[in-house]
Amino acid sequence: MSWGYKPNNGPQKWVENFPIADGVRQSPIDIVPGQASYDAGLKPLALKYDPSTCLDILNNGHSVQVTFADDTDSSRLTDGPISGLYRLKQFHFHWGASDNKGSEHTVAGTKYPAELHLVHWNTKYASFSEAASKPDGLAVVGVFLKIGGENPNLQKLLDAFDTIQSKGKQTSLANFDPSTLLPGCLDYWTYDGSLTTPPLYESVTWIVCKEPISISSAQMAKFRTLLFSADGAAQDCMVDNYRPPQPLKGRTVRASFK
């Protein structure tokens, strides 16, 4: 039985096969703005994405993921809390069965209906897979989604969902610009954490944007038409694919803004 998000294989059970689940720098966390320390030394995020590096959109059985060509530096993250250059590998989402839950990070206990993760790897390593297990290997930009007006920048992704409804399906996706999914203000919180999915490696510098982007309730409903299950298996709606907040264990959360 492989890991998932159900009572019998979900976040409370992951420690059985991935003992680091009880580690010292696990993600996500509850971000308490009043307890974050403003750090004037933090630089603004420098994100530069080349839409021509967008390859395809995939249902990996845990989330919907958009993958990028990472054989050059053309889609990358620099500055912010990191040193060096991190290449964009993929982005994906986590969401709930209803609009009152779905994000992985929470803000003073507030859950958003969904959360976008833009996953980048440190080019001091040879590849994503090599970087994924190193303490400074990955940098993930997290963006909260909040119910509001329709977001036209999401529509191109949603339109592909009908062709990737079940686990293992993928289809090409050309010229998608991930910067259209970033909020106008790039103020952020940052802390040292982990992958929020198995193998839960403690290799992520988390960069969580304070400002959410909007998604309409109808667009949110479209996410919930995806399936955890493969073609031919009993239909199992892909919802609640989020890990709850983990213990801070003495970590400091820094803010790039006052």
Ligand SMILES: C[C@@H](NC(=O)c1ccc(Cl)c(S(N)(=O)=O)c1)c1ccccc1O
């Ligand atoms: C679900 C998916 N996880 C990732 O690809 C993933 C990779 C890196 C990060 Cl940093 C994150 S995260 N959520 O912390 O941003 C998620 C996955 C995991 C294992 C096997 C197959 C598979 O599809």
Ligand SMILES: [Zn+2]
């Ligand atoms: Zn994620």
